[in-house]
Amino acid sequence: MRSGSPPGSVPQWLASTIGLLSAPLLALLLARAIAVLHGRHAQSPEQAAALAAAHHLVARLDEWQAREHRLPTRAEGLATLAAENGRAAPTDPWGRPFVYELSPDRRWADVISFGADGKSGGLGDDADVSGRFGVLHDPPSPLVDGLANLFFLALLVLLWRQAARSAFARGLLAGIGALCAALLLLLLAPGLSLAGLAAAAVALLCLTGSFALLRGRPGARSLTLAAMLITYAVFAMLVSAE
16 A cells, blocks of 8 residues: 555545546536536437428428529418428428528528427427527526536536545546546647637646646646636537537
8 A cells, every 4th residue: 555545545546546537427427417408408209300301391492492593482481392292381290380481681591390389499399490500409597507607616616625635536637627628629629720729728738737636746736727717618608609
């Protein structure tokens, strides 16, 4: 047993390794929580069918536009496509007619289903389905979003405090920092854009802090925490922009 570990306790290197390997599991749990918070979920058969049908109708509209050099008017709507095949206007899997949405400049059109509840907006199966933009989820309320942000930030601060005395917390914090670096490099760093270079710099900070944490270097906790807070702010902006 290494020195510094009381008799009967887990060696520090093992506790740190367990913490490091626990980081991906924590990340998956947090990703699942974010998905639920923003209405992302496994699609039901009805929603998947609505999405496929809306995509198909949009493709047919694009073909019609290329052939006729215009889009159907709002009055003509999707009945124009139905008339070509001698069929009734298409309905979504919940039995309601798809909604034809023409852009203000009349250059493109969309096909919308209002989901299981038949109303604009909603989460889960009630979310709107767009042939051009996919499933349109309502954002969470500001209160719920604020509480979720507060919880995650409090978790980071708690790990930062515990890392000074717990090898497990130190390993977990280092693992989260490494994951943040990997996500930044995957999402933003490719290319030589300003955003890519900034993401690469923050990723380097995360990796440096994580390595220094595992080595027990002074100031490593604060460096890792700062880098992860910047990373979290970037991810929060990306999610809110969807």
